[in-house]
Amino acid sequence: MNNVRLYVRVSHDEQVKFGYSIDAQLDALKKYCKENKLKIRGEYKDEGISAYSLKKRKALQKLIDESENGDIILFTKLDRFSRNVLDANNVLRDLNKKGVSIKAINEDDIDTSTADGKFIFDLKLSLAERERNKTSERINDVFKYKSQKGESISGKIPKGYKLDENKHYIPGEYAEVIKDIFVHYDTYSNITKTRNYIKDRYKLNWRFDTVKFILRNKIYIGVHKYNPEFCEPLVNTELFYRVQEKLKRNNRSSRTYVYIFSKLIKCQCCGKTLVGVANTTTKEPSYYYRCNAFYKDKLTNECTANKIFSEKRLETYLLKNIKKLLIDYTANIEKKNKPIMDNKNKINAIKKKMNRLKDLYIEELIDIETYKKDYKKYKNELDDLAPKAVNKASDSILQLLDINNIAEMYNTLTREDKRAFWQNLIKEIHIIDQYKEKYDIFFN
Numbered sequence: 001m002n003n004v005r006l007y008v009r010v011s012h013d014e015q016v017k018f019g020y021s022i023d024a025q026l027d028a029l030k031k032y033c034k035e036n037k038l039k040i041r042g043e044y045k046d047e048g049i050s051a052y053s054l055k056k057r058k059a060l061q062k063l064i065d066e067s068e069n070g071d072i073i074l075f076t077k078l079d080r081f082s083r084n085v086l087d088a089n090n091v092l093r094d095l096n097k098k099g100v101s102i103k104a105i106n107e108d109d110i111d112t113s114t115a116d117g118k119f120i121f122d123l124k125l126s127l128a129e130r131e132r133n134k135t136s137e138r139i140n141d142v143f144k145y146k147s148q149k150g151e152s153i154s155g156k157i158p159k160g161y162k163l164d165e166n167k168h169y170i171p172g173e174y175a176e177v178i179k180d181i182f183v184h185y186d187t188y189s190n191i192t193k194t195r196n197y198i199k200d201r202y203k204l205n206w207r208f209d210t211v212k213f214i215l216r217n218k219i220y221i222g223v224h225k226y227n228p229e230f231c232e233p234l235v236n237t238e239l240f241y242r243v244q245e246k247l248k249r250n251n252r253s254s255r256t257y258v259y260i261f262s263k264l265i266k267c268q269c270c271g272k273t274l275v276g277v278a279n280t281t282t283k284e285p286s287y288y289y290r291c292n293a294f295y296k297d298k299l300t301n302e303c304t305a306n307k308i309f310s311e312k313r314l315e316t317y318l319l320k321n322i323k324k325l326l327i328d329y330t331a332n333i334e335k336k337n338k339p340i341m342d343n344k345n346k347i348n349a350i351k352k353k354m355n356r357l358k359d360l361y362i363e364e365l366i367d368i369e370t371y372k373k374d375y376k377k378y379k380n381e382l383d384d385l386a387p388k389a390v391n392k393a394s395d396s397i398l399q400l401l402d403i404n405n406i407a408e409m410y411n412t413l414t415r416e417d418k419r420a421f422w423q424n425l426i427k428e429i430h431i432i433d434q435y436k437e438k439y440d441i442f443f444n
Contacts, residue, residue: 002038002039002070002072003038003039003041003068003070003071003072004033004038004039004040004041004071004072004073004074005040005041005042005043005067005071005072005073005074006026006029006030006033006040006042006044006074007044007046007059007060007063007073007074007075007080007081008022008025008026008029008043008044008045008046008075008076008080009022009025009045009046009047009057009059009060009075009080009081010022010025010046010047010080022045022047025075025076025080026043026045028076028105028106029074029076029105032074032105033074038072038074041071042066044059044060044062044063045059046058046059046060060091064091064094064095067095067098067100068098068099068100069098069099069100070099070100071099071100071101072100072101072102072103073095073100073101073102073103074102074103074104074105075102075103075104075105076104076105076106077104077106077107078104078107080104081102151166151167151168157169158214158217158219158220159174159177159178159210159214160172160173160174160175160177160178160234161175161219161231161234169219169230169231169232170231170232171232171234174204175234177198177202178214178220178234178235179234179235180197180198180201180202181194181198181211181214181215182215182220182235182239182240182243183239184197184198185215185243185246186239186242186243186246189246189250191208191211191212191215192208194211194215195207195208195211198211212247215243215247216244216247218240219231220233220234220235220240221234221235221236221237221240257276257278257285257287258415258416258419259275259276259287259289259311259419260287260311260315260415260418260419260422261276261289261311261314261315261419261422261429262276262419262423263423264422264423264426264427264428264429265289265309265314265428265429265430265431266428266429266430267291267293267305268305268430268431268432269291269294269304269305270293270305272291272292272293274289274290274291274309275289275290275291275292276288276289276311277289277290277308286310286312287311287312288308288309288310288311289308289309289311290305290308290309293305294306309431309434310434313434314429314431314439317437317439318422318441319406319407319410320407322400322406323406325441325443326397326400326401326443327401329397329443330397330398330401343385346385347382347385350381350382350385351382353378354375354378354379357371357374357375357378358371397425397443397444400425424444425443425444426441426442426443426444427442427443427444428440428441428442429441429442430442
């Protein structure tokens, strides 16, 4: 019996426009397997994902990783698998190396286990990609035509504009706010400060990402992708490009920093993950962590945690105490796994009662209902007394305990390697009081 893995996919647009469904594809595939006596080894679903790019399709990536020699990947039609010739052939090459073939149940000629099937596969993919590109060209032609006439292309109007009777952008309700955003950022080079400024002055609770998007949008100097004179500008060109340089400079500097406790520290107030910030006023940057729910959106009162935590203090504490923390952690696991001595006699007594109960039933001294009732009672008592299963310490922790001088080894690592070291070892960090060295460390 052949082993198969089922792959189904539908994009959001297909669901809305055509009513395509994941369940309908799965039903068809399962029916095919039943009729052809195929053994299903797994089901993989990409829902709301376009077929053009394979990179965003997590289920397909998992399917490729898990497929084994002799497996057949089944899908309903070729367009469920891919519409991109290059990506599809790269996937097919990887699958061929593993001895895995693909088959579309609703297209008899799509079966890469045969030479003819492989040829048809390439041909249909090429035609599908060509048609898709032609469709994109037709859509772009419409966009260009509308843009050159200065007409709105989408239903979403940028903040600061409104539509006139000819569907042209003209200055609207927030035009002055938009101008003020560019001027303020040009002065302070800080999006958070600019966001808080418009909150205080205009009572507008716009999100950080909204302000960032506004600052990058060329529409505010009247430029559209297909028309450099699309609409009336709200901001002068010189100011706009000066702001772009400052945004670029800030982005460039932030991307160079590596925060070694990234994604590990949780806010004690709102539970969100703390983010790294760097102080670059010194020769060597100093690294800190804070809750952005407070610092970026503090005016919404989502979080009241206004503290900033030093990476160096946390790192020093961990290196000084890591051996003891790990020993205590592994000892606690062993203690929880160890049966409680006082329970042994109770467990043995219950087991004897259960054996006696079975004898009474066999000798017909009690009926089946009594047997079931008492057996269930004794079984529940046993379950309550049995030691609970606890995960063992990870291999990383056990290996680390064998190292004599962890700090010496650690100090030879790059910042990237230090980050990987902590993320491999620790699940979460809760900072109770950094100055008193009070932390809760949860290991993997």
